[in-house]
Amino acid sequence: MKVLRQFLIILMISLLGEILNRLLPFPVPASVYGLVLMLTALMTGLIRVPQVKEASVILIELMPVMFIPAAVGLMTAWDKLRPVVVPVIVITFVTTLFVMGVTGIVTEKVIEKTEKGAEE
Template identity: 55%
Template sequence: MKLLKQFGIILIFTFLGEVCKYLIPLPIPASIYGLVLLLAALMTRVIQLEQLKEVSAFLIEIMPLMFIPASVGILNTWGVLKGIFIPIVIITVVTTVFVMVVTGRVTQLVIRMDKRRKS
């Protein structure tokens, strides 16, 4: 029952993200609105981290299963993708490396700022 309550909280923020997408005419996905609202609720302590801890761990554990439908979809459209496969692979590798580098640099910056603040 606890997992259902926690999952319900996440669904409420997902719904609020959909409402924001409907009301705000910006090209931002509804899921991003929902994540920002959930982050704001966590930072303002409207929602406590403990209220979402178990369901978050569960969703992270099953995340690989969520990629199966996308993989099957790619296999079904192979005829269309065959002609542009090499550019897609190059773009994917370059952007993945770029995201990893930027994420690492931002993480290092946050760690340095946290150390300065503590000392």
């Protein structure tokens, strides 16, 4: 029953993200709205981590299964992808390195700020 309640909380946040997607004229996916809402709720204490932890762990464990349809879709569209596979791989590699670099820099800045705040 506890896990069901946790799933319902996550689903309600997702539903609010869908509603925001329909109401706001921005090209932002509903899942992003839902993630921002969940982050805001967790940071403000509206939702506490124990209220969604077990359901979150289950969803994270199931996440690899969600990539199977995408992989099958790529396999069925291989004829169309073959001419652009090298540029796609290069772009994926370069953007992954860029994201990793920016994430590392931002993480270092956050850690520095956190350590400065703890010293004061």
